[in-house]
Amino acid sequence: MSQESTRSEPAVSNDVDVDANATKDEDEDVMVQVRDLRTYYEGGGLFGGTPVKAVDGVSFDIKRGETLGLVGESGCGKTTLGRTLVQLESATGGEILFDGADATELSGAELEEWRRNAQIVFQDPDSSLNDRMTVGEIVREPLDVHDWKTPRERRQRVRELLDTVGLQREHYYRYPHQFSGGQRQRIGIARTLTLEPEFIVLDEPVSALDVSVQAEVINLLEDLQDEFGLTYLFIAHDLSVVRHICDRVAVMYLGHIMELGPTEELFTDPANPYTHSLLSAIPEPDPTVEKERITLHGTPPNPRHPPDGCPFSTRCPARIRPDQYEHLDNELWTRINTLREVLRERERADRTVTDRIREMLGKDPRFGTVGEIFDELFGDQQVPEDVETVLDQVADHVRKNDEATALEILFEAFGSVCESEPPAYYTVSDSGRQSFCHRHDEGYRAPDRVLDERHRQQ
Amino acid sequence: MSDSYDEFDDTTLRERIEANPRPALLWALGVLVLLALEIGRVAAGIIRVGESARFALGGIMSIPATIEESVAGTLGAGAGTIAFLLMALVLLVIAAIVVKWLFVPVSLVKRLDIDRGVGTNDVLERALITAVLGVFALLIVATPLGSAVEALIDGVTRGLEAVNSIQPITSRETIPNEGYRTGDGGWEGTFLGLSPAWAWALRVAVVYTYAIVWLVWLWKGYEIFREHYREADWTPRDDSINRLRNHYWGLFGFVVVFLFIVMALWAQPLSPVTAEANLYSPYEHEFQYYDDGSLETITHGTANVQTRSQGGDSNVGLMSYDQYDRFAPFGTNQDGKDMFTFLAYGARVSLVVGVLATGLMAGIATALALMTAYYKGLLDLVTVVVSDSVISMPRFLIVLLLSVLFMQANHPIAAIYDGGILLALIFAGTGWPGLWRAVRGPSLQVAEQEWVDAARSYGQTPAATMRKHMSPYIAGYMLVYASLTLGGVIIGVAALSFLGFGINPPTPEWGRAVDEGRPYVSTASWHIATLPGILVVLVVTGFNALGDGIRDAIDPESETSEGDAGAAATGGGG
Ligand code: SF4
DSSP, rough: OOOHHHHHHHHHHHHHHHHHHHHHHHTTEEEEEEEEEEEEOOOOSSSSSOOEEEEEEEEEEEEETOEEEEEEEESSSHHHHHHHHHTOOSSSSEEEEETEEEEEGHHHHHHHGGGGGGGEEEEEHHHOOOOOOOOOOOOHHHHHHOOOSSSSHHHHHHHHHHHHOOOGGGGGOOOOOGHHHHHHHHHHHHHHHTTTTSSSEHHHHHTSSSSSHHHHHHHHHHHHHHHHEEEEEEEEEEHHHHHOOOOOEEETTTTTTEEOOOOOOOOHHSSSSHHHHHTTSSSSSSSTTTOOOOOSOOOOTTTOOOSSTTTTTTTTTTOOOGGTTTTHHHHHHHHHHHHHHHHHHHHHHHHHHHHHHHHHHTTTTTOOOOHHHHHHHTTOOOHHHHHHHHHHHHHHHHHTHHHHHHHHHHHHHHOOOOHHHHOEEEOOOOOOOEEEEEGSSTTTTOOHHHHHHHHHHH | OHOOOOOOOOHHHHHHHHHSSHHHHHHHHHHHHHHHHHHHHHHHHHHHHHHHHHHHHHHHHHHHHHHHHHHHHHOHHHHHHHHHHHHHHHHHHHHHHHHHHHHHOOOOHTTTTTTOOOOHHHHHHHHHHHHHHHHHHHHHHHHHHHHHEEEEEEEEEHHHHHTTTTTEEEESSOOOOOOOOTSOOOEESSSGGHHHHHHHHHHHHHHHHHHHHHHHHHHHHHHHHIIIIISSSSHHHHHHHHHHHHHHHHHHHHHHHHHHHHHTTHHHHHSSSSSSSIIIOGOEEEEEEEEETTEEEEEHHHHHHHHHSTTTTOOHHHHETTSSSSSEEOBBBBTTOHHHHHHHHHHHHHHHHHHHHHHHHHHHHHHHHHHHHHHHHHHHOOOOOOHHHHHHSHHHHHHHHHHHHHHHOOOOHHHHGGGHHHHHHHHHHHHHHHHHHHHHHHOOOHTTTOOOOOOOOOOOOOHHHHHIHHHHHHHHHHHHHHHHHHHHHHHHHHHHHHOOOOTTTTSOHHHHHHHHHGTTTSTTTTHHHHHHHHHHHHHHHHHHHHHHHHHHOTTTHHHHHHHHHHHHHOOOOH
């Protein structure tokens, strides 16, 4: 394989990049600038409807030659973000500046030409290779599309690439069926390399593979990065892989980036409450270490109807509470949260004519009666007097199907800036790490202290 | 690794054949021998194709002149000329796009180094080809080159015509079966003095042997290619073919369909008498027979009157001679015409209408399925609405209505092939929604595959993506449903003709034979309706069986639940 690396053009550009990287000239060598990027999916059907806000205003930079990790639970919008970066989804708003030029503005032939520079490796190697074509045809297709040199040179290049990704030249005339998952992923990687892109989005490239071959593919990706000076956006939900391969990490939740910073720093000393929760889910290799376990309650909200303030506010374990409730029992606090989610859900749901009739008849099977809900939530709880009063008021309004007022009362009593205003990005370390949380503001206690206090005692 | 480099260096198919020419040459020799045996028929075929191509081209080329005329009539001569030029340009551009798509795989713009940036390159490319075509067209119209080309075509045609007169091995002249019995019981005019029955049987045997040899030789060619020239050791298609080879129900279908197609293609030599003489213009063709010691001459028409099968005493049944010593393997029909000839030519009509209708339907359905699955959205919605409206109409009634309408109006289309083309068009127009629906699921599924996204990510064009990455996955399903549909169209045409619409006499059609033979089913002339009825059932079953076989071959998963699938298919068919 070593003789491959003597190929001239990539090697040269490679050197340049390595130098740039070595000098750590942070501000200078930005390759991709993403500014306030939004990707919404139109609500299905003819009548529009509320769009799904898969990516809802993210901004970050990717530096030349680095690997930026993008982590988050499934459905947080990380894959959509990756696909938008390579223009497989069209952005609803914002900019993606590649070396200063906005990729979201391109269309037609210009876009086709631009695509050479930004490629994507897909998650599932079973689905990303066309089974009816030989490996050679698959890897060669990008060259055919861009009418690269002569057909003979194309075939030569494909063979070299197969070699580069650790397959054999003879595999040219095999079909994808004849390969294992890891090998298929190598084929997919070879295909992304054909056009010599500078930037590659890796969309969970190893999560569909056997654990035994994951490491091999990861190593291959690292080797290729060194050899060709590639810039990666590495999307993953496996945090240990991210910690291993990425220079910087962005943590995503519900279409927003919650925290972004150098990998090691972020893993050892997370700033954002969401990062805390995410990291606390990783099993600690050393069992003697006493570790806080933060359990997240509920599921992420529907991205069609994200919360008004901080996207994480519905589940955040460090959410800012009004002073008088600061020491409310955690369990009760969670129940109140759940109540709020139920009410939000009820407020959105349209009542059909049948529902209204059932209501008039005193049947309300869709959500359960108000009494049932409150029983379920607070039946087994020690509810302090002041909270009780608020809950009674809320229940009254819900019975009158006036969820809006009920929610308002709930917010008056238990709400805070977390639910009313989206936070800003605060720089939380010398390395320029950013975190999206009100608690970094002067007036509030920092997230880690609050989490310690609220969750250590349990 | 550098050592193994050359070994796996790529070669084109031609180079691979040059490296090892023996198997390929042997096979090509076989093809030549087979062609030489039927050289007359091949030449006739080429002439016919050439003529229709010329006819079509002439039609297209007259468009600008026609438009010029109509525009000049209303807006004056100047406008007419402009319209003429514009139309000619439009035609040239269309031709250029087709030529580029079919014959020019490389980018001329890049080869000529006149790159003008990505946006204009495509246009430039088309413009270049248009210009070349335009110059070519001008040369032909305005210079002696035109007459030279004309002369060349004439020469080739004449050559082909000369070849055409060479007797093919399967021709009725090589093995004649029409003759008369002399007083001493021998036969005059037949092949080697055999009885007409045996001479006819021999000719049938020769035709089918010839066709089977072709089939075997083509298979052999595939095997030679696979063994000596194909670079992949294994392809997914190999598995499908192996599965089909062990699928007996599918093989049965294949055999039936093969017999049917050969019958349609070689209808002329397979019939005991020619259709021209016996069906179309019986009063213009004479033949001789021996009657009471003297040789008599009679027209087919006059003789047919005496050989009608109408039950009772007047009947010419299966495998029998009529009183004029004509051999009728399937008897005669109620008009005294030869049933076998009628059925063989009827097979041709069914095949032409069936294939044309199904081909059109499958083409429309595939194109729509690909586009709706790729683009979704509004296009999908419109197609759903249109196809639902077409499906919601009672199909057979619509077909009936349209065919009656066109025929009563004496529309020119209804005249082609005695309404056959019209029927094919009507069936295609009403049938595509069904096929589209059938492949909509699979095409939506394949459009969701990541390799389609991958193709988009490196800039593949939508058309190429649909062709390379989506259509192969639909083609299998399409083949299955098309073979089922083909059976349906054959039944439909037969049913229409049975009702007295559809294909008009004298063009033979199976359904009409069933209709006309109906009154005699309970008499001695039962064969008139029964035989074509059996044939329709057999052929349609054959197409269904073949479709089942192909489905199981391309979709191995269906094999596991074969029992259920088979039961469902029979249930649905019944
Ligand atoms: S802003 Fe509030 S809800 Fe959001 S992460 Fe910070 S503390 Fe939690």
